[in-house]
Amino acid sequence: MGTIQTNVTTGDTSEELALIQSAREGDIAAFEQLIRKYDRNVFRIAQHITQNREDAEDVVQDAFLKAYQNLKQFQGNSKFYTWLVRIAVNEALMKLRKRKSSKTVSMDEDVETEDGSVPREVADWSPNPEQQYRQAELSEILEKTIQGLPMGFRTVFMLRDVEGLSTEETAETLGLSVPAVKSRLLRARLQLRERLNRYFKKKKNNDGDQSK
Amino acid sequence: MKCSQFLTELNDFLDGSLDQKLKAELSEHLTWCHNCYIVCNTTKKTIEIYRENKIYELPDTLRAKLHDAIVTKCKSSKPTPES
Numbered sequence: 001m002g003t004i005q006t007n008v009t010t011g012d013t014s015e016e017l018a019l020i021q022s023a024r025e026g027d028i029a030a031f032e033q034l035i036r037k038y039d040r041n042v043f044r045i046a047q048h049i050t051q052n053r054e055d056a057e058d059v060v061q062d063a064f065l066k067a068y069q070n071l072k073q074f075q076g077n078s079k080f081y082t083w084l085v086r087i088a089v090n091e092a093l094m095k096l097r098k099r100k101s102s103k104t105v106s107m108d109e110d111v112e113t114e115d116g117s118v119p120r121e122v123a124d125w126s127p128n129p130e131q132q133y134r135q136a137e138l139s140e141i142l143e144k145t146i147q148g149l150p151m152g153f154r155t156v157f158m159l160r161d162v163e164g165l166s167t168e169e170t171a172e173t174l175g176l177s178v179p180a181v182k183s184r185l186l187r188a189r190l191q192l193r194e195r196l197n198r199y200f201k202k203k204k205n206n207d208g209d210q211s212k
Numbered sequence: 213m214k215c216s217q218f219l220t221e222l223n224d225f226l227d228g229s230l231d232q233k234l235k236a237e238l239s240e241h242l243t244w245c246h247n248c249y250i251v252c253n254t255t256k257k258t259i260e261i262y263r264e265n266k267i268y269e270l271p272d273t274l275r276a277k278l279h280d281a282i283v284t285k286c287k288s289s290k291p292t293p294e295s
């Protein structure tokens with residue numbers, strides 16, 4: 001069985017470092033190029049955490065503004081992308097805290113018992129199960145499914161598996177230990193798999209029985 | 213190898229970050245344990261589906277609106293001085 005290839009296309013090139021340097025000196029056009037490069041990622045991350053479109057829009061603006069204002073603090077010892085993601089995650093968490101005013105929101109809030117990782121239903125999927133759905137339907141399924149996960153789980157899954165950060169970078173970004181990231185990632189992956197069963201599993205007959 | 217042990221190593225197995233010996237043991241488990249085989253396959257597929265069908269895409273109109281807003285804010289802000 002093949003392994004999952006992570007294609008991280010976010011290493012700092014000399015071109016990117018030049019843009020950062022110009023932006024530091026106040027060149028907004030250079031900074032705009034950095035926005036263009038990473039805005040989609042920042043928006044996705046913000047949506048995943050806040051689960052609210054307006055909040056996500058605010059987070060994108062606040063995160064890039066904060067990055068611009070603090071560019072001098074960016075040390076070349078981490079990737080610019082990782083640094084930016086960390087700012088975005090913090091902004092998104094702050095938004096969440098404002099919404100849920102009394103409750104503190106943190107990455108540690110939803111630590112559960114270990115048994116979230118034992119598969120309850122083992123069902124094989126039909127080949128290319130995603131092709132049974134139109135793109136819009138599929139997006140809806142994927143959104144609904146991941147929204148059901150605790151925030152700490154879905155954030156780890158999204159950073160690690162969707163945005164392509166390494167385990168260490170994910171840990172650094174979220175202020176978690178590497179073992180905590182690994183355990184959350186496993187549970188997130190297994191829980192998503194389990195929740196997708198109802199959409200993707202092989203049908204035993206063609207009557208579309210929904211009774212289960 | 214037991215199924216529970218297989219599950220513990222599943223992440224590293226999927227990410228290809230296991231040493232050869234452990235990887236061989238896991239592969240061997242998959243040859244006879246149908247449940248783990250399915251869990252492994254469908255978990256791998258789960259990751260691929262989320263990776264290939266990115267949700268929350270940023271629409272172009274919103275993107276332009278956000279760019280303008282960010283640039284305006286940057287222009288009227290002073291970078292934090294070096295400490």
Ligand SMILES: [Zn+2]
Pocket residue numbers: 214215216218241245247248249
């Ligand atoms: Zn097994």
